[in-house]
Amino acid sequence: MNPIRSALARALLSPKPRPPRARHYATSSTGGATQPESVAAEMVRYALGGARPGSSPDEAMRILEQGASNLQGGGEGCGEAVGMLMLAMSTLLYRSGRRQEAMEKLKATNQVAPAAFRVAAWEATMGLCMEAGQVINTSVSPDDLVDLSIKDDNIKWSDQGHLKCRVNAIKGLIALLNGETESAQLFFDGCKDLCAGVGNKQTENAVLSYCEYLHCVGDFPLATQMYERVLEALTMEDMSGNFLATCNMVPEEVSLGATCSYGQLLSHSGKFSEAEDYLTRALKKAEDQFGANHPKVGIVLTCVARMYKLKAKAEGSSSIMVQEGLYRKALEVLRAPAINSEGVSKQMDWRDIISLARGEYAELLLIQSNRRAEGERMKEWAEHAWRNSRLTLAQALEFSGPSKPTVVDTRIGRVM
Known part of the structure; x- marks a missing residue:
């Protein structure tokens, strides 16, 4: 299965998705994670730690970029979801030794999150x-x-x-x-x-x-x-x-x-x-x-x-x-x-x-x-x-x- 679709499927089909901790930042008015946040969380876990053995940083970056593109400008929780994905992209770039590119991604995060x-x-x-x-x-x-x-x-x-x-x-x-x-x-x-x-x-x-x-x-x-x-x-x-x-x-x-x-x-x-x-x-x-x-x-x-x-x-x-x-x-x-x-x-x-x-x-x-x-x-x-x-x-x-x-x-x- 396409890794992007796989990450989306896990988030959407799980009856009780594991949300980002509410104590870290405000999410929806109900105090729980919105669907966009849950989807983004699964993609971040997959890209930074849960990807299958042998997967490349480039593949992980494509997953995060596609997720951010799909969620950009959406409804409730999309801003937080995009913020999560962009911070994760910065981490991925940093871990790959691309410090300057990571800093550019952080600068871009300031424009949307x-x-x-x-x-x-x-x-x-x-x-x-x-x-x-x-x-x-x-x-x-x-x-x-x-x-x-x-x-x-x-x-x-x-x-x-x-x-x-x-x-x-x-x-x-x-x-x-x-x-x-x-x-x-x-x-x-x-x-x-x-x-x-x-x-x-x-x-x-x-x-x-x-x-x-x-x-x-x-x-x-x-x-x-x-x-x-x-x-x-x-x-x-x-x-x-x-x-x-x-x-x-x-x-x-x-x-x-x-x-x-x-x-x-x-x-x-x-x-x-x-x-x-x-x-x-x-x-x-x-x-x-x-x-x-x-x-x-x-x-x-x-x-x-x-x-x-x-x-x-x-x-x-x-x-x-x-x-x-x-x-x-x-x-x-x-x-x-x-x-x-x-x-x-x-x-x-x-x-x-x-x-x-x-x-x-x-x-x-x-x-x-x-x-x-x-x-x-x-x-x-x-x-x-x-x-x-x-x-x-x-x-x-x-x-x-x-x-x-x-x-x-x-x-x-x-x-x-």
Whole structure:
């Protein structure tokens, strides 16, 4: 059967279609999913996770595009359905490594979808800009990209607390990357109450950013509490029924990010056995979601290696061979340019992580007399490539206490 018709048939013939969770956004006045939304939900599940083995991303994209075309300009629920499909298209493009095309699709979403979906598109647009290493001003707003008059929404995004929390959390994350800790605090202060109710209205992503802020400023007790809440909420979350997120901000990415960041916090707290457990889980999540040779696997491997470094320092032991193997594999997976190449002066994906991994690797070489020259070259390369606004490379490499720890966010592949 034609895959598009197959997806439609499953939605239309099912007596009780599994709807998108009503808590994520308003659907029909009765509180349930409309038929267009149920149809779109089935198509998204099929395209992003339920397609038959061997089906191609191009086939999945055709399914989503056909669904959006059929539902465009329809009646009740069609705006939400189209929004779902367009966010899913962006995710599919992102997963295929087509970041710029994903951003173009997000921009198109702002022209047709209801406000909640436009906020999700803005959130992902900022996430992709951060991943690309772009410098973003915290004054950027959904109003810059979102025409709030579209679809005659009864209320603006700013009138909905959970949506405003998501916007503030992204601005707080941007502020952290820019080294503006006080500004970040102001943004996160605006969503503290909603963070306390993590698990409602898809705020897990926003709360993870708040966790990382607490982690960065050294509030380890509260960061621990909030990380654990996020992980608990994500364990109970039906990720296949979550349609109000896209690209590197989808629940699977949040789950990976929370697991890896919590593992880093445990490592910073000297709880190395627990840290190893969570970072191992994060590594398995990354490999299962993206494949063993995806850059996100390299990001987690870097965090694992850093954990072993802290553990060896705390215990007065040595794990040079283990660390070196992990850094070498991480740099290979991240496709780091050769030290003698000109790649560092050009646009380089995952610059933060590659620079950090190379800096850590250099430190291992510098303590070995027969490899000191190699270590000096690697250190010089890392220092030249480093672009972080909050930390110098020396600060990132040296953890002396909770006042200014290095936190790696796997969602955006950046160091904070």
